[in-house]
Amino acid sequence: MTPSQTAVRPDDAPEPTYTGPVEDYLKTIYELERATGTATTTDIAHRLAIAPASVTGMVRRLADQRLLKHEPYRGVRLTQAGQRVALRTLRRHRVIETFLARVLGYPWDAVHDEAERLEHAASDELVDRMATALDEPTVDPHGAPIPSRDGTVNDRRYASIADLPLGQRARLVCVSDDDPARLRYLAELGLTPGALVVVLARAPFEGPLSIRVGDPGRAADHAIGPALARALLVEPS
Amino acid sequence: MTPSQTAVRPDDAPEPTYTGPVEDYLKTIYELERATGTATTTDIAHRLAIAPASVTGMVRRLADQRLLKHEPYRGVRLTQAGQRVALRTLRRHRVIETFLARVLGYPWDAVHDEAERLEHAASDELVDRMATALDEPTVDPHGAPIPSRDGTVNDRRYASIADLPLGQRARLVCVSDDDPARLRYLAELGLTPGALVVVLARAPFEGPLSIRVGDPGRAADHAIGPALARALLVEPS
DNA sequence: GTGGCGATTTAGCCTAAACTAATTATCATC
DNA sequence: GATGATAATTAGTTTAGGCTAAATCGCCAC
Ligand SMILES: [Mn+2]
Ligand SMILES: [Mn+2]
Ligand SMILES: [Mn+2]
Ligand SMILES: [Mn+2]
Numbered sequence: 186m187t188p189s190q191t192a193v194r195p196d197d198a199p200e201p202t203y204t205g206p207v208e209d210y211l212k213t214i215y216e217l218e219r220a221t222g223t224a225t226t227t228d229i230a231h232r233l234a235i236a237p238a239s240v241t242g243m244v245r246r247l248a249d250q251r252l253l254k255h256e257p258y259r260g261v262r263l264t265q266a267g268q269r270v271a272l273r274t275l276r277r278h279r280v281i282e283t284f285l286a287r288v289l290g291y292p293w294d295a296v297h298d299e300a301e302r303l304e305h306a307a308s309d310e311l312v313d314r315m316a317t318a319l320d321e322p323t324v325d326p327h328g329a330p331i332p333s334r335d336g337t338v339n340d341r342r343y344a345s346i347a348d349l350p351l352g353q354r355a356r357l358v359c360v361s362d363d364d365p366a367r368l369r370y371l372a373e374l375g376l377t378p379g380a381l382v383v384v385l386a387r388a389p390f391e392g393p394l395s396i397r398v399g400d401p402g403r404a405a406d407h408a409i410g411p412a413l414a415r416a417l418l419v420e421p422s
Numbered sequence: 423m424t425p426s427q428t429a430v431r432p433d434d435a436p437e438p439t440y441t442g443p444v445e446d447y448l449k450t451i452y453e454l455e456r457a458t459g460t461a462t463t464t465d466i467a468h469r470l471a472i473a474p475a476s477v478t479g480m481v482r483r484l485a486d487q488r489l490l491k492h493e494p495y496r497g498v499r500l501t502q503a504g505q506r507v508a509l510r511t512l513r514r515h516r517v518i519e520t521f522l523a524r525v526l527g528y529p530w531d532a533v534h535d536e537a538e539r540l541e542h543a544a545s546d547e548l549v550d551r552m553a554t555a556l557d558e559p560t561v562d563p564h565g566a567p568i569p570s571r572d573g574t575v576n577d578r579r580y581a582s583i584a585d586l587p588l589g590q591r592a593r594l595v596c597v598s599d600d601d602p603a604r605l606r607y608l609a610e611l612g613l614t615p616g617a618l619v620v621v622l623a624r625a626p627f628e629g630p631l632s633i634r635v636g637d638p639g640r641a642a643d644h645a646i647g648p649a650l651a652r653a654l655l656v657e658p659s
Numbered sequence: 660g661t662g663g664c665g666a667t668t669t670a671g672c673c674t675a676a677a678c679t680a681a682t683t684a685t686c687a688t689c
Numbered sequence: 690g691a692t693g694a695t696a697a698t699t700a701g702t703t704t705a706g707g708c709t710a711a712a713t714c715g716c717c718a719c
Contacts, residue, residue, distance in 0.1 A: 204675075206676065225697090235677070237697065238677090238678075238698075238700095239678070243677095246676090258697055258698080259685095302545075306542065307536075307540065308536055318526060462666080475669080475707095475708075475709080476706070480707095494668075495713095
């Protein structure tokens, strides 16, 4: 667990405020860049559920504000300034999710949608107070790392359970959080962060995986599809 | 303390969602109507810190949506539907203020600005969870009544300390919440909801009031201006 | 009743952020 | 090296919610 610097703040200028849509674009681009190297127009459009032409328009505005660089027909890359805004928004989102789950008893499949709106309305002051009340949490309810106040984040890459060698014991680290129904299903299977998992068998041709979930004695076996498997990140143990 | 019906919900239709600006207009109009009978263009503009011409435009849109009736050059009145939205927003605002103060330790002069934004992003679900966690509070940190889930509110009128007879003992019920500096000053003077107050003297020609604040033994005397006095609501006791 | 003045509305403009339809660029394939 | 298929951009439109400047209304004083 080596937290590594991914963005620095160059000075103490009072960070300007951005609109909700702008924060969501930057957050999405940050995650796409991290996942696939560069963020393309279509990917961004798909994630935000808007038309590709709309993305082109917003990307031009964000480039004007030096929040990203746009290579037409190629993709976009966040600047340091853009990354800073993205990480601040990601911190808000994840601190809020954690607060809703731990303090207000929200089920883990309901926190994401609520946080998706609150992240744009909550002040840094509020988010910091929540973080303090939670004793400075480092991961959100789905296992995603929470960036620190000063914009550093644990950006360690984990393997997906889809790539885990047969028989290798591992801990579930993180699950993707955007589909409530999927999250409810995962909880039913005991697939929450920290759970012990082993892959028993993997069927060929994009077939299902047989997995054993849970600590010895209370383990249960399940079969999951390859798409679901790719959304589960694990750490061998 | 007789809670009286100020709005009813006619059916169980899923209340549509409104934009932040719309909610703020309706909330402001509700309060102006309550305070002065009718809400005028200039009053609304002044409260929301926007140009009167902008208010005329928005009022037309709100009238189109049957949220209020507009008599040109005369003023506006909320419809039942408009009142319902106003009270729901007011409930959110006040529950959020109370939560910030009691659970997260916010000072009472900082909760209003934060709630002014969060009230538009928080779901009813979240607000109800906050209210439950607070054991269904009935007043916010400034003493204003919190509308219930079903849209009823204690709309009892209180006298201002400016109108209190000399020597009459009274309890401070509610202070206006929009000026942080004023709130900090009131706290310094011990003028928080529940405080015992007596008017000792009142200078003529809009002069200052001499008041005694606090329970016998720990009481202190202060002089306050008439404008400040009008912002302090009391209940004789 | 007429003037004047403050309150209000109208007219015209702007920005953000979305859309659809049409055009253009890139790239793999023949 | 020409050709589609796919991705991306451009062009033009829409809606919400602001703005300023100009016109108009309501009402009080004379
Ligand atoms: Mn989330
Ligand atoms: Mn969001
Ligand atoms: Mn308030
Ligand atoms: Mn507000």
